[in-house]
Amino acid sequence: MPTLTPTSRRQFLTLLGISAAAVSCGRATAGGASAQTKTLKYQGWAGQVTLPELAEDLGFLGDVRLEWIGNTISGPQDIQSAATGQTDFGGAFNGAVVKLAANKAPIKSVISYYGSDEHAYSGYYVLEDSPIRSARDLLGRKVGMNTLGAHAEAMLDLYLQRHGISHGDSGKVERLALPPVNTEQSLRQRQIEVAVLSGILRDKALAAGGIRPLFTDHQLLGAFSAGTYVMTDRFLKRNPDTARAFVTGVAKAIEWSRTTPREQVVARMTTIVKKRGRNEDTVTLKYWKSFGVAETGGRITDRQFQPWIDWLGERGDIDKDRVDATGLYTNDFNAYGEKGGS
Template identity: 45%
Template sequence: MQKPYWNKHLFHWSSIIAMSVVLLGCTKPESKQLTSDGLESLEFKYLGSPGIVTPLELAEDLGYLAPIKLNYQGVSTGGPQGIQSALSGDSDISSPSFAGSAVKMVASGVPGTVVIAAYGTFDDPFAGYYVLENSPIHSARDLIGKKVGTNILGAQVEYMLKTYLKKGGLTPEEINQVTLVVLPPGSSEQALRNKHVDLAPLTGPSIERGGVRRLYRDYDLVGDLTTGTYVMADRYIAEHPNTTRKVVTGIAKAIEWSRQSSRDEVIARFEHILEKRKRPENNAMLKYWTNWGIPSEGGKFEQHDFKIWVDNLIAEGQLKPNQIDYKKIYSNQHNEYSLN
C-alpha cells in the first residue's frame, strides 16, 4: 500500500545542494569571450512541454531574443524537475515552475534565483481539479482515504490540494490519509475516468468531453497571484550576465505582447510556433488559452508576491519567522522591461 505522501519531504533539495557544492567545487568559472553582440553565448538551453507555448518560446518567435537561439533539451515533467535541470546545468533556465518550490529552494540554500514570472492564477473558466460527475466527493472531507493525481511531487498541485484540505477543516492526521499519485504527462484524464485516481487536474478538452465535475480551482484558493516563475542558477547568471539580461527582458516583452494582443492573435501565433518546431504534439489545448495570469507588468516581482509561500513554510515549521531574506528569492535586475 502506498504511504501517504504528506509524510515525505515535498522535494529533496538537500540532494541538489550537495550536487551544487560538487559542481562549484570541481569547476572553475570560465572566462567568457563576448560575441559581436556583446553576449556571452548565442545558444540558450531550455525545457518544453508538448502542445504548450511558454513565454520563453514566444519571445524567440517574436524576435526578442535575437541573435540568441533556443536549444530544446526535452520535456519538463514539472517545476521541481525544471529547477533541478537549471541548477545542474542541463538547461540554462528552469521550465515554468511553482513559486512555492522556488521559495523552498532558496530556503534550503540552493544557489538559484527567480528572475521573472511565468504564469499566475486568474478567473480561468477551464482549469481546475475535477472528480467524475457521479463521484460521491463534494467536499474536502470526502477526499479522506482517496487518491489525487499529480504530475510531480512538490509542485503546485500538491500545495493547492493541501490548502484546500486545510480550508476544509481537515486535521494534519486526516490530511495524511489523502494520497498523491504521480501520473505520466498527459494521462490525468484517463487515470480519472478509469478510476485509478479520485481527483485530477484537468483543463480544456477533458472538460468539454463531459462526465466530470469541478471540485475546486487555484483561483478560488489564492485569487489573482503569481504562482509560476522562471529560475536560473546563480552560477549561470554570474558567467552570462548579458545573455541573462537579454533572455529575461525578452520574456518580459513577450508577456506584454500577449497582453496587448487579441486572444485570437496570440493563439494563432502559438499554432504557428507549434507547426514550426515539428515535434510529436498536437495543438488541441491552444484554443483554451486565455492569458498567462501574470498580474505584474513585464513579469516583475515585489515582496508580497512570495509572502503566501513563505508564510506557508513558516506555518508548517519548515522556516522560522524572518529566517528568509526575500531579496535572495528573486531579482528584477536582469529584467530591463519598462513601459517608458
C-alpha cells in the first residue's frame, strides 16, 4: 500500500468526508419527509384486546403494524408516554387529555375509543351488606379505582356534587389507586368499601354475586364517548398517511364490533390474546359486550371535552379560560364514511 503524503492524506480525507456526506444526504432524502413510519409503538392492557389490536388483526390497518412495548393500567400514564415519544399513541379519559394539553403537551386527540352505554359502563360497587346507600355515606370511606385524576374520579366528583356534597366534604372520600385486576378482590376482602369496576372485570364480578351498584356513569350522563387516542403534533405532521391509516382502521374496528354478533367478536378477541402469547387469562373476555363509543366511527366533538374542562377548572387543576375544546382534537385523519375510507 502506497504511503500518503500530507497533501494526499488531506485530499483523501476530504474526499472521504464528501462521500460520507453524500451517503448521509441520500439517506436523509430517502428517509425524510417522503418516508413515514409504518410501525406504531404502544402499550396494551393485560387480558384485554384494544381497538387498535382488533383493527390490526382484522386487516384494517393496511401495511401499518403495531409494536407492543408493555402494558399499562393508567390512561394518564399512557398518554404521557405518547407525549414524550416513548409510544406513538396512547389513550385516556378525555379529562386527562385536557389536563395534559393544558400543561402545554403538544398532543391531539384523533379518535374516541371507549365510552359508556347500557352495556359498557363504569359502576361503583359495594358489598351486598354494606351500609353505604347514598352519596353522604361515602364520606370517610375508601374508594378503589384504576388511577387518580381520570375517569373514575371525575364521575365520583360528579355524583357527589349532584347529591349536594360540598367540594370540601368531597375531599373526605378517600380515593385509592389499585390495579383493575385486584379491585374486586380488595372489595371482597373489605380493604376498600367501594370498587370502581368496568367492562369485563365488572361483569365477571357481578356474575360471582355478593355486590351491588351504588351508581354508574351511564346513570349520571347517559351514553357518551369518554376517552380518546392521542398522537403528538410532530408525529401527525411527519406521518400523516400512517396516522390516517391508523385512525380510519380503528374507526372500522369500532363499527365492525357494533355490527358483528357478540359471540364472534369475543371469539376473535380470544384468538388474538392466545396468539400473542403473553400468558394471559382469556376467561374474562366472554363478558365483553361493547366498547361504548357513542359516535359513528369514533368522531370527536367539543362536547366530549367541555364538561371536563369545566370540572378541572373547578378543581383548580387548570385555567379553563385558557383551554379551547376545539383545539384539543382533530377528525382530519378519520376517513371512515368518506369515499374509499369505509
